[in-house]
Amino acid sequence: MGGRGGDRGGVMITTAGVARFRAVLADTLGWAFDDKDAGQLAQVLLRRADATGLERGEYLARLAAGDWEPELGTLAEELTINETYFFRHGEQFRVLADVALPERVRARSAQRVLRLLSVGCSSGEEAYTLAIVARQVQPDPDWIVSVLGVDASLAVLRRAQTARYSAWSLRETPDAVRERWFHPHDGQYEVDARIRAAVRFLRHNVAGDDEDLWRPGQYDVVFCRNLLMYLTPEARDTLIRRMTGALSPGGYLFLGHTDSLGSDPDGLEPQQSRHTFFYRRQSGHPAPATPPRIAPPRPAPAAAQPAPRRHVDGPYERAMRLLREERFAEALTVVEAGPAGRVVPRELLLHSVLLAQSGRLEDAEIVCRRLLDVDGLYADAHHQLAVCLEGGAAVDVAVGHYRLAAHLDPDFAMPRLRLGLLARRRGERERAADELGRAQVLLKYEREDRIAMFGGGFGRVALTALCRAEGAPR
Numbered sequence: 001m002g003g004r005g006g007d008r009g010g011v012m013i014t015t016a017g018v019a020r021f022r023a024v025l026a027d028t029l030g031w032a033f034d035d036k037d038a039g040q041l042a043q044v045l046l047r048r049a050d051a052t053g054l055e056r057g058e059y060l061a062r063l064a065a066g067d068w069e070p071e072l073g074t075l076a077e078e079l080t081i082n083e084t085y086f087f088r089h090g091e092q093f094r095v096l097a098d099v100a101l102p103e104r105v106r107a108r109s110a111q112r113v114l115r116l117l118s119v120g121c122s123s124g125e126e127a128y129t130l131a132i133v134a135r136q137v138q139p140d141p142d143w144i145v146s147v148l149g150v151d152a153s154l155a156v157l158r159r160a161q162t163a164r165y166s167a168w169s170l171r172e173t174p175d176a177v178r179e180r181w182f183h184p185h186d187g188q189y190e191v192d193a194r195i196r197a198a199v200r201f202l203r204h205n206v207a208g209d210d211e212d213l214w215r216p217g218q219y220d221v222v223f224c225r226n227l228l229m230y231l232t233p234e235a236r237d238t239l240i241r242r243m244t245g246a247l248s249p250g251g252y253l254f255l256g257h258t259d260s261l262g263s264d265p266d267g268l269e270p271q272q273s274r275h276t277f278f279y280r281r282q283s284g285h286p287a288p289a290t291p292p293r294i295a296p297p298r299p300a301p302a303a304a305q306p307a308p309r310r311h312v313d314g315p316y317e318r319a320m321r322l323l324r325e326e327r328f329a330e331a332l333t334v335v336e337a338g339p340a341g342r343v344v345p346r347e348l349l350l351h352s353v354l355l356a357q358s359g360r361l362e363d364a365e366i367v368c369r370r371l372l373d374v375d376g377l378y379a380d381a382h383h384q385l386a387v388c389l390e391g392g393a394a395v396d397v398a399v400g401h402y403r404l405a406a407h408l409d410p411d412f413a414m415p416r417l418r419l420g421l422l423a424r425r426r427g428e429r430e431r432a433a434d435e436l437g438r439a440q441v442l443l444k445y446e447r448e449d450r451i452a453m454f455g456g457g458f459g460r461v462a463l464t465a466l467c468r469a470e471g472a473p474r
């Protein structure tokens, strides 16, 4: 007979039952518990089995299947500490504002976007703090700042969505920040709409995968504080590899004070500034490999059938793939390795986009003008020329080319989006709302290659949310 793991209301649970619960939590949520937690685990197991109307064995079997998302969220709520507040560990946010973000602003000057991620964001204070700091650092209002907060618990994410907090949550928030970015509301503080518009929340359990979330090279800054300490070594290592891979080369990772990656983490350089410790993704270091997924078994090919011819990607497809992964320098090398003097419009367009993404706006403009010599009615080329001109401060001329692009292809969402953002910047509210409204509708059907080339690293959903947020009256 097994030992006793816990007692509630006279019902006893065996040590074996608690051990099974521990193993299931390690598999499904990546959590590590030690023997001292047995009592608490036994209570939670009893309570949750009762609440779901299942026998304890059935409850554990259903949980072990791994696809019971609402229950996993409830357990995340019950078994982790969700405590957090704005500007927690303020020195990290000072380093973010004074060291990390100015460097990322330089690196992103061609794209004018900053992407930040808060992993284990709890009720949202960390994600909103990131957006406030980024907003204060961004060089001009035309930059796009996007913060994504992820957590396994739906309950905390719902609180995050309301964006209303008690004075206690703002206990470390500087007065000037409180006055500027929070509004008193029914005895609480509401986060300013401009900050809310920059922040999105997503339910994600770090023990599972999500290709979009961990797409290589996309984030400028990742915060993952006070979560690693709950995880098993395997879940922790996988998460660290994913976060490292998803950072841009030169991007920054901030952990909690008690989290550490050891002295020589793969792909990351430890850094120190103002008594604050953080990590930087090494440039030129390949993303650390994540464990391969197990592929489903493939049916054996019928013996009599000839083997299908494998399609081999050409330089254009390879460069597009690298562009989607934001590996601009490598994509540029692929494009420039092709035969000189070739005049294929889509290749010239991609060449110009990659030059612009690498900060070589003048070269990008030259290539784009060459393309327009060949095909003066190519809508994408007019859009691209406008991007070059806007970056070089010839904004009025850029507006003309965006308009021409939209005229030449009425289904093209991206020039509408840029025209809307420019109008917003100039304070032309009606025009901004009109252009962004049209962009929002057209984005549903926008071609994927256009989103990859002109979306600044954002996907369709994020661009649609941006149109909605920027087009809304203020």
Ligand SMILES: C[S@@+](CC[C@H](N)C(=O)[O-])C[C@H]1O[C@@H](n2cnc3c(N)ncnc32)[C@H](O)[C@@H]1O
Pocket (backbone or CB within 6 Å): 029, 030, 076, 077, 080, 081, 082, 083, 084, 085, 088, 119, 120, 121, 122, 123, 126, 150, 151, 152, 153, 156, 204, 205, 206, 207, 224, 225, 226, 227, 230, 256
């Ligand atoms: C202590 S809070 C950290 C909040 C914030 N990062 C901070 O440091 O102030 C830890 C958060 O991690 C979340 N969490 C725990 N396990 C998780 C998992 N497997 N996947 C995603 N989030 C998880 C919890 O729901 C909780 O909100």
